[in-house]
Amino acid sequence: MSNNSFVLKGSIAFSENSKDIITYSNGYLVCEKGICKGAFLELPEKYKALPLIDYGNKLIVPGMTDLHVHAPQYTFRGIGMDEELLEWLSTYTFPEEAKYADMEYARKAYSYFSEDLRRCFTTRAVVFGTLHNEATIELMDQLEKTGVITYVGKVNMDRNGGEGLEEADAAESLQATEDWLEAIAGRYKNTMPILTPRFIPSCSDELMKGLGRLSAEKGLRIQSHLSENPSEVAWVKELVPESTCYANAYELFDTMGTVDCPTIMAHCVYSDDLEMEILKKHGAYIAHCADSNMNLTSGIAPIRKFLDAGINIGLGTDVAAGSSMNMIKTMLISLQASKMYYRLVDADVKPLSFEEMFYLATMGGGSYFGKVGSFKDGYDFDAVVIDDSKMYSMRDMSVRERVERMVYNDADAIITDKYVRGSKIYSRSE
Amino acid sequence: MSNNSFVLKGSIAFSENSKDIITYSNGYLVCEKGICKGAFLELPEKYKALPLIDYGNKLIVPGMTDLHVHAPQYTFRGIGMDEELLEWLSTYTFPEEAKYADMEYARKAYSYFSEDLRRCFTTRAVVFGTLHNEATIELMDQLEKTGVITYVGKVNMDRNGGEGLEEADAAESLQATEDWLEAIAGRYKNTMPILTPRFIPSCSDELMKGLGRLSAEKGLRIQSHLSENPSEVAWVKELVPESTCYANAYELFDTMGTVDCPTIMAHCVYSDDLEMEILKKHGAYIAHCADSNMNLTSGIAPIRKFLDAGINIGLGTDVAAGSSMNMIKTMLISLQASKMYYRLVDADVKPLSFEEMFYLATMGGGSYFGKVGSFKDGYDFDAVVIDDSKMYSMRDMSVRERVERMVYNDADAIITDKYVRGSKIYSRSE
Numbered sequence: 001m002s003n004n005s006f007v008l009k010g011s012i013a014f015s016e017n018s019k020d021i022i023t024y025s026n027g028y029l030v031c032e033k034g035i036c037k038g039a040f041l042e043l044p045e046k047y048k049a050l051p052l053i054d055y056g057n058k059l060i061v062p063g064m065t066d067l068h069v070h071a072p073q074y075t076f077r078g079i080g081m082d083e084e085l086l087e088w089l090s091t092y093t094f095p096e097e098a099k100y101a102d103m104e105y106a107r108k109a110y111s112y113f114s115e116d117l118r119r120c121f122t123t124r125a126v127v128f129g130t131l132h133n134e135a136t137i138e139l140m141d142q143l144e145k146t147g148v149i150t151y152v153g154k155v156n157m158d159r160n161g162g163e164g165l166e167e168a169d170a171a172e173s174l175q176a177t178e179d180w181l182e183a184i185a186g187r188y189k190n191t192m193p194i195l196t197p198r199f200i201p202s203c204s205d206e207l208m209k210g211l212g213r214l215s216a217e218k219g220l221r222i223q224s225h226l227s228e229n230p231s232e233v234a235w236v237k238e239l240v241p242e243s244t245c246y247a248n249a250y251e252l253f254d255t256m257g258t259v260d261c262p263t264i265m266a267h268c269v270y271s272d273d274l275e276m277e278i279l280k281k282h283g284a285y286i287a288h289c290a291d292s293n294m295n296l297t298s299g300i301a302p303i304r305k306f307l308d309a310g311i312n313i314g315l316g317t318d319v320a321a322g323s324s325m326n327m328i329k330t331m332l333i334s335l336q337a338s339k340m341y342y343r344l345v346d347a348d349v350k351p352l353s354f355e356e357m358f359y360l361a362t363m364g365g366g367s368y369f370g371k372v373g374s375f376k377d378g379y380d381f382d383a384v385v386i387d388d389s390k391m392y393s394m395r396d397m398s399v400r401e402r403v404e405r406m407v408y409n410d411a412d413a414i415i416t417d418k419y420v421r422g423s424k425i426y427s428r429s430e
Numbered sequence: 431m432s433n434n435s436f437v438l439k440g441s442i443a444f445s446e447n448s449k450d451i452i453t454y455s456n457g458y459l460v461c462e463k464g465i466c467k468g469a470f471l472e473l474p475e476k477y478k479a480l481p482l483i484d485y486g487n488k489l490i491v492p493g494m495t496d497l498h499v500h501a502p503q504y505t506f507r508g509i510g511m512d513e514e515l516l517e518w519l520s521t522y523t524f525p526e527e528a529k530y531a532d533m534e535y536a537r538k539a540y541s542y543f544s545e546d547l548r549r550c551f552t553t554r555a556v557v558f559g560t561l562h563n564e565a566t567i568e569l570m571d572q573l574e575k576t577g578v579i580t581y582v583g584k585v586n587m588d589r590n591g592g593e594g595l596e597e598a599d600a601a602e603s604l605q606a607t608e609d610w611l612e613a614i615a616g617r618y619k620n621t622m623p624i625l626t627p628r629f630i631p632s633c634s635d636e637l638m639k640g641l642g643r644l645s646a647e648k649g650l651r652i653q654s655h656l657s658e659n660p661s662e663v664a665w666v667k668e669l670v671p672e673s674t675c676y677a678n679a680y681e682l683f684d685t686m687g688t689v690d691c692p693t694i695m696a697h698c699v700y701s702d703d704l705e706m707e708i709l710k711k712h713g714a715y716i717a718h719c720a721d722s723n724m725n726l727t728s729g730i731a732p733i734r735k736f737l738d739a740g741i742n743i744g745l746g747t748d749v750a751a752g753s754s755m756n757m758i759k760t761m762l763i764s765l766q767a768s769k770m771y772y773r774l775v776d777a778d779v780k781p782l783s784f785e786e787m788f789y790l791a792t793m794g795g796g797s798y799f800g801k802v803g804s805f806k807d808g809y810d811f812d813a814v815v816i817d818d819s820k821m822y823s824m825r826d827m828s829v830r831e832r833v834e835r836m837v838y839n840d841a842d843a844i845i846t847d848k849y850v851r852g853s854k855i856y857s858r859s860e
């Protein structure tokens with residue numbers, strides 16, 4: 001398999017589009033030089049010479065894309081969850097991130113993050129680091145070794161960070177960004193830089209504008225946060241009084257991106273029609289982080305509306321406001337959130353179907369990386385092989401039923417092998 | 431340890447009341463003849479002769495009470511979750527439960543349920559069977575062997591069950607109930623019968639009244655469902671037009687119980703002030719099933735209001751509308767539900783604190799079984815020992831923080847040992 005060409009056999013499931021999951025029981029999945037050539041009930045003659053790995057009855061699904069995760073927060077996940085966003089940031093998050101000035105600390109903490117990322121359902125991720133260049137390069141070095149394909153951002157923040165987590169001013173922050181980009185130029189195959197203004201309350205107007213210029217000059221993508229919490233939304237309105245809405249504030253700084261260089265905006269819980277228009281116009285991606293949004297009492301984003309409007313959207317775990325990097329647990333919580341939005345907020349906004357949620361976790365977010373997140377011909381071969389035999393059943397469940405059951409019982413879905421672009425990057429038996 | 435007297439050492443956490451979690455790092459927990467004698471920082475002299483098991487840094491928390499779980503539904507958990515209650519019952523649940531007429535089927539399916547119940551955080555459970563006497567006795571036999579202490583109900587339903595899952599009439603259902611009670615009289619130490627009218631749509635007025643009489647005559651407790659889904663609530667109003675509300679319908683049939691013989695009502699999503707008054711007056715227990723209520727798009731029950739009103743309340747997994755028997759996952763989802771009720775429904779109803787949720791899962795539901803769910807002096811010694819070392823951290827987390835982190839990361843909280851009334855009923859090393 002040195003040229004990443006092989007055939008997998010097993011119980012295959014993948015999205016064809018946002019409405020349909022295609023399944024094959026005892027199906028064949030062909031990978032040629034890291035690219036998927038499709039799934040088949042009968043293996044076509046021309047692929048019969050390829051090495052075949054028979055996974056028996058195990059599930060094989062596309063690798064998942066985590067569009068929003070904070071690496072430095074991983075080691076304190078699951079605590080302080082009675083707080084809301086701004087209190088949680090100042091009490092838990094900022095003091096923790098300040099510790100990444102210490103490289104010994106960063107090295108160890110990022111090794112926990114990187115190793116667990118390698119072992120989970122995620123094959124692509126878009127990652128926040130901290131404002132520290134050295135620690136962020138360490139994170140990128142470690143991520144490169146995992147085989148997971150990522151965008152990683154050195155965070156920019158020149159105000160409201162509190163003690164030990166603030167750059168002096170826009171000039172210093174922009175210079176640090178240029179230094180970071182220079183230091184990593186040509187260094188990685190799978191790890192790409194992304195500009196990362198934390199959010200408007202953390203970045204002066206000058207810094208935001210500087211990052212907008214840098215993005216345009218270098219063709220660099222941007223990630224940030226948008227309309228997560230009511231107090232945050234109100235604060236941004238004060239900080240950028242000339243903006244018509246939070247998304248427009250980003251627009252004013254030229255950080256909302258373009259269709260060819262799309263910005264990721266995490267959350268969008270409070271995005272209304274005006275914000276939706278702006279997101280759509282710029283080809284931005286929404287990183288929907290339902291676990292985080294429920295944990296920090298932020299609210300529930302109207303995902304059905306975003307989907308219907310044709311806005312790009314995927315899922316994010318948002319560790320550590322989301323408490324786990326497990327994308328299938330994130331799917332479950334996102335499904336529950338969608339059902340509650342329908343029941344409690346607006347009965348005209350129907351819950352997402354399981355098919356739609358599976359699509360978001362795979363193809364939806366995957367499209368940020370290109371042809372990623374499906375087993376259709378021509379897609380990058382990202383795959384996760386899952387042993388669900390611990391979930392005893394009294395009937396022969398269909399592959400479709402098993403995929404749904406796995407999402408609702410994440411603890412009993414055991415990853416056997418994980419492939420990224422045809423390379424096996426994790427095996428339970430290793 | 432033949433007389434169930436011993437000392438455990440470890441990181442101990444338990445509720446003192448609904449507001450406070452008491453913790454001991456390197457603490458001692460004393461069990462004498464199955465009863466907890468308290469937790470201590472220094473082991474009192476008089477207990478030093480008892481055998482001591484040193485669990486090192488492992489967490490030790492009280493066993494949890496699952497106030498509402500359907501045993502026959504376990505083997506199809508996690509599928510059909512795009513449906514609402516009534517469609518889900520007729521499409522998935524009732525056809526599955528009908529299969530328990532076949533004893534071979536029942537024996538195998540219940541073995542999966544019983545074994546997984548033995549291995550999870552639950553030390554006490556209140557369980558629905560099916561309407562079949564023989565299968566229900568098989569379930570009780572199996573549960574008795576696990577060591578978990580349970581109430582189990584043969585289900586009553588003489589209408590609207592569909593093909594193969596309906597008793598002919600009230601007389602047949604009541605006779606079957608008497609036969610069942612006679613067959614199990616004196617048979618178990620840890621497994622108690624509970625009268626189980628499924629819910630009003632499944633039980634004729636005559637059947638309900640008969641069960642009310644039986645409860646009073648024999649001092650038997652009752653469990654049922656209340657105000658789960660809008661369509662169900664409307665249906666009950668049609669079926670019992672003279673009732674002032676759903677809870678009042680149960681009252682009219684004398685099935686709402688008494689303080690000394692309390693009824694458990696699952697869900698109460700749509701219980702208003704009038705229903706709350708009725709529940710309180712009768713000393714009824716609410717089984718709060720947030721996972722189920724989100725999965726079936728039922729809604730969110732106002733738990734804060736119930737707590738403030740002094741109504742008895744605990745948590746239920748409600749498998750298979752809830753998809754897992756994992757009580758700590760249920761705690762997480764219940765916390766998220768409580769936060770969303772505050773954010774989306776009523777800003778005057780504050781979210782439950784982590785302390786309050788931990789209390790509900792342990793002491794709240796435990797009180798249904800007596801002095802259960804705490805490590806205070808005089809409580810039954812139900813304990814779960816947990817290895818959370820897979821969750822790496824960069825700091826020395828407090829025991830309180832580790833308990834919260836465990837709830838938000840259930841997949842990485844590994845049960846090492848489980849005790850019920852001082853007997854070890856499960857060990858990972860077995």
